[in-house]
Amino acid sequence: MTSFLAAGLLNLQWVFFAYFILISMAYLALHYVSVVTTLHYMRDNRAEYLPKIMPSYQPPISILIPAFNEEQSIVSSIHSVLRLDYPEFEVVVVNDGSTDATLARVIAEFSLHEFPEAYRQRLPTERIRAIYASPRFPRLRLVDKDNGGKSDALNAGINCIRYPLFCAIDADCILNPGSLARVVRPFLDDSTTVASGGVVRVLNGCTVKNGFLEKVELPRAILPLFQSVEYLRAFLFGRLGWSPINALLVISGAFGVFYKEHVVAVGGYRTDTVGEDMDLVVRLHRKLRREKRPYRITFVPDPICWTEVPSDLKSLRAQRTRWQRGLAESLIPNLRLLFSRRAGAVGLLAFPFMILFELLGPIVEAAGYIGMLTLWLLHMIPLQSFLVFLFLSVGMGILLSTNAIFLERLSFQMYPRVGQQLILFVVAIFENFGYRQLTAIYRLMGLAGWVFSGKARSDWGQIVRDGSWQSPDANDTTGTTAVVAATGVTAASVEKKP
Amino acid sequence: MNLLSGAAPIVQFAFLLGVAICATTLLMLLATIAMRLNGLRMERIDARAEAHWRPLLLAPATDAVGTLPRLTSRDLRGFIHIWNEAHEPLHAATTDRLAKIADSVALEDHLIRFLHTPIFHHRVMAIIALGHIKKASSFEQVLPSLDDKSPIMSLCAARSLMQIDPVRAVPKLVPLIVQRGYWSQGVVASILKESDGKLVAEPLADATLHATSDVAPRMIRFLASVHPESAAPIIREALRTASDERIISTCLQAMSNPADLDCVRPLLSHPLWYLRMQAATTLGNLGVPGDEQRLSTLLSDSQWWVRYRAAQALLKLSFISADDARRIQQSHTDAYARDIIDHVLAERTLELGS
Numbered sequence: 001m002t003s004f005l006a007a008g009l010l011n012l013q014w015v016f017f018a019y020f021i022l023i024s025m026a027y028l029a030l031h032y033v034s035v036v037t038t039l040h041y042m043r044d045n046r047a048e049y050l051p052k053i054m055p056s057y058q059p060p061i062s063i064l065i066p067a068f069n070e071e072q073s074i075v076s077s078i079h080s081v082l083r084l085d086y087p088e089f090e091v092v093v094v095n096d097g098s099t100d101a102t103l104a105r106v107i108a109e110f111s112l113h114e115f116p117e118a119y120r121q122r123l124p125t126e127r128i129r130a131i132y133a134s135p136r137f138p139r140l141r142l143v144d145k146d147n148g149g150k151s152d153a154l155n156a157g158i159n160c161i162r163y164p165l166f167c168a169i170d171a172d173c174i175l176n177p178g179s180l181a182r183v184v185r186p187f188l189d190d191s192t193t194v195a196s197g198g199v200v201r202v203l204n205g206c207t208v209k210n211g212f213l214e215k216v217e218l219p220r221a222i223l224p225l226f227q228s229v230e231y232l233r234a235f236l237f238g239r240l241g242w243s244p245i246n247a248l249l250v251i252s253g254a255f256g257v258f259y260k261e262h263v264v265a266v267g268g269y270r271t272d273t274v275g276e277d278m279d280l281v282v283r284l285h286r287k288l289r290r291e292k293r294p295y296r297i298t299f300v301p302d303p304i305c306w307t308e309v310p311s312d313l314k315s316l317r318a319q320r321t322r323w324q325r326g327l328a329e330s331l332i333p334n335l336r337l338l339f340s341r342r343a344g345a346v347g348l349l350a351f352p353f354m355i356l357f358e359l360l361g362p363i364v365e366a367a368g369y370i371g372m373l374t375l376w377l378l379h380m381i382p383l384q385s386f387l388v389f390l391f392l393s394v395g396m397g398i399l400l401s402t403n404a405i406f407l408e409r410l411s412f413q414m415y416p417r418v419g420q421q422l423i424l425f426v427v428a429i430f431e432n433f434g435y436r437q438l439t440a441i442y443r444l445m446g447l448a449g450w451v452f453s454g455k456a457r458s459d460w461g462q463i464v465r466d467g468s469w470q471s472p473d474a475n476d477t478t479g480t481t482a483v484v485a486a487t488g489v490t491a492a493s494v495e496k497k498p
Numbered sequence: 499m500n501l502l503s504g505a506a507p508i509v510q511f512a513f514l515l516g517v518a519i520c521a522t523t524l525l526m527l528l529a530t531i532a533m534r535l536n537g538l539r540m541e542r543i544d545a546r547a548e549a550h551w552r553p554l555l556l557a558p559a560t561d562a563v564g565t566l567p568r569l570t571s572r573d574l575r576g577f578i579h580i581w582n583e584a585h586e587p588l589h590a591a592t593t594d595r596l597a598k599i600a601d602s603v604a605l606e607d608h609l610i611r612f613l614h615t616p617i618f619h620h621r622v623m624a625i626i627a628l629g630h631i632k633k634a635s636s637f638e639q640v641l642p643s644l645d646d647k648s649p650i651m652s653l654c655a656a657r658s659l660m661q662i663d664p665v666r667a668v669p670k671l672v673p674l675i676v677q678r679g680y681w682s683q684g685v686v687a688s689i690l691k692e693s694d695g696k697l698v699a700e701p702l703a704d705a706t707l708h709a710t711s712d713v714a715p716r717m718i719r720f721l722a723s724v725h726p727e728s729a730a731p732i733i734r735e736a737l738r739t740a741s742d743e744r745i746i747s748t749c750l751q752a753m754s755n756p757a758d759l760d761c762v763r764p765l766l767s768h769p770l771w772y773l774r775m776q777a778a779t780t781l782g783n784l785g786v787p788g789d790e791q792r793l794s795t796l797l798s799d800s801q802w803w804v805r806y807r808a809a810q811a812l813l814k815l816s817f818i819s820a821d822d823a824r825r826i827q828q829s830h831t832d833a834y835a836r837d838i839i840d841h842v843l844a845e846r847t848l849e850l851g852s
Contacts, residue, residue: 049622051692057683116844135847135850382505388505
């Protein structure tokens with residue numbers, strides 16, 4: 001029995017090694033596709049070669065901002081969005097039963113009046129209390145509803161919006177003035193496009209003035225710095241690699257554009273998950289594949305959305321456990337896509353990849369560390385084997401991050417200075433000693449939470465924000481409120497509840 | 499390798515793999531830094547060229563051109579950049595002055611050389627600049643780029659050819675507009691809009707008449723934006739005879755002649771809700787007394803959008819006041835019809851107040 005166990009344990013190293021080779025090859029393949037896609041994209045979009053698209057050809061779009069207890073930031077967020085450079089759009093803010101002064105502040109700031117909207121409930125939601133509109137800001141409407149979570153707020157917004165495309169954004173995001181035009185372009189270039197998303201970048205360390213990004217810098221704090229490299233990896237080649245084969249499974253909830261009718265047809269955002277953004281995209285794939293309809297779900301590599309990332313461990317843990325749980329909640333109910341004949345690249349590549357490497361990855365990673373350590377402690381493998389496997393694992397981690405930095409250099413060069421690139425490289429090395437393991441543990445906790453607790457409800461995924469990116473002298477162009485678009489605005493933490 | 503002496507083959511293999519990974523990482527880092535340093539060098543060159551040429555190119559139209567320095571190949575990229583920028587409406591620098599500068603620095607020759615480089619950016623910039631120069635001699639040089647695989651390149655070439663010689667360009671361009679569904683419609687519309695509408699109208703109308711139902715909607719839309727008079731008879735005919743809902747929908751959005759309303763009114767009861775909705779909108783834009791009754795009927799439609807657009811159309815009719823709308827509302831027993839009138843009247847109040 002003991003020898004059987006020992007043989008089993010020894011064979012584990014082969015399992016880990018095979019998994020390592022497989023995951024490395026998958027990521028390197030994604031990287032290769034991303035490089036080719038980026039080169040093509042940058043070739044065509046390096047400069048504004050073409051005349052401006054006629055405004056009548058740019059589809060009108062509804063911007064949805066769900067908000068819960070955002071009294072600190074909501075006003076500046078709305079001002080920022082109202083200043084986007086786009087011919088025709090409306091802004092629908094959904095107050096999800098905030099318990100603070102969110103509603104009052106928005107009503108006062110934008111001179112809103114109750115509006116007798118002929119509301120039609122295409123998606124079921126919690127009760128709508130009132131809808132407000134403003135003569136001063138005709139593009140803006142506010143929906144006030146009973147608390148029901150983020151998905152419920154988004155669904156209520158979808159019920160209210162006028163235009164065929166909608167862009168869901170988080171109230172804590174900073175957008176570039178041209179963001180909307182960029183992310184809508186796939187809909188103009190290909191009429192089968194049903195959704196598109198863009199790159200989300202780390203806002204910590206940057207300077208924001210009047211709601212727009214003024215200066216891009218790397219974060220000064222170590223935790224956001226690690227996440228800068230991680231975001232490059234996850235958003236650049238983690239998503240760009242899937243887009244050309246139409247197998248993108250995630251469009252960030254922070255900034256994505258969707259064709260409204262398709263979203264309504266799949267029942268809107270699911271309210272019983274914390275990963276409503278990914279879940280929606282997976283269901284769109286599933287439905288459209290089942291119906292054998294031509295469609296595209298596209299990723300735009302422009303850095304169009306900037307968000308503040310957690311700068312403390314508690315927030316990071318909350319975010320990562322939530323993401324992992326959301327991943328499980330999105331993948332498992334749609335398992336039918338896996339290796340489905342109709343599902344194409346989604347079922348054959350993206351879905352297995354997500355399950356094998358993203359969902360189960362933390363389990364294998366943790367088991368790998370523990371297994372190798374145990375084998376070494378039991379003298380079943382020599383120290384050199386343990387060190388070599390560690391060297392391999394860390395080396396691969398650094399290579400993938402360096403690839404991401406290379407890709408950033410190929411594309412938008414938001415961190416153009418050589419010094420910044422060296423800092424990113426140093427971070428790419430050190431994130432493998434502690435940070436990576438920590439996030440793996442958080443992801444494991446997320447999985448455990450999904451397995452052992454019941455169904456979650458779509459929540460508001462609160463993080464503690466430090467707001468250090470705000471320019472202190474920034475003033476709103478209206479002269480009313482201040483500063484920055486986006487949230488988090490104050491140094492204080494804002495506690496949220498679902 | 500002493501470290502690995504006696505190690506299992508798998509460990510040795512893993513170690514070698516790790517070394518290869520580290521070497522690749524180092525290479526990537528060096529490539530990143532080298533690319534950045536090269537980028538910085540190019541930026542410096544372009545900045546120097548811009549600093550040198552910008553004041554000369556963007557000087558007021560009244561300034562004499564005078565003797566210009568020689569345009570070196572080092573300055574060429576930066577020069578072309580400012581040259582193209584100077585033609586943007588924002589800078590409205592006089593074309594004559596820029597043309598004189600182009601002549602004195604022999605820009606056309608430089609551009610034609612650029613056209614044959616493998617660098618995409620250089621080629622596109624050259625095509626754009628040749629379009630601004632408008633020399634008939636460069637037409638044949640730009641023409642092959644119309645067939646480039648890249649839509650960016652071929653659209654830039656299309657625009658450039660239309661600027662150089664629209665009479666020769668139109669017969670080449672129109673068939674491509676029909677064929678190339680992948681060309682951005684908004685950009686094609688902009689290129690057509692920049693040209694002389696009368697010149698484009700006839701071949702565009704001809705192509706529209708012969709287009710398949712897949713292509714016809716976008717052709718009708720192009721034609722209506724370039725030359726509405728030429729589009730009107732085609733729209734009228736299509737509304738009378740077409741059964742394809744995409745064509746009908748486009749015609750309803752593009753029509754501008756009240757004389758064609760007879761073709762629109764039957765569509766108010768079309769089985770497809772979005773055609774009913776578009777017919778209501780068209781009636782709101784062009785309707786005459788008597789149409790209010792037709793729109794009033796739609797206020798009870800089963801589709802929210804049809805009710806909404808019908809209510810908006812009703813209030814858009816010049817002969818219908820808010821009081822008239824209230825009277826129409828009172829005549830309805832259907833709660834949906836009454837609600838939608840409230841909604842649209844409130845919207846109108848907001849618009850008037852803004």
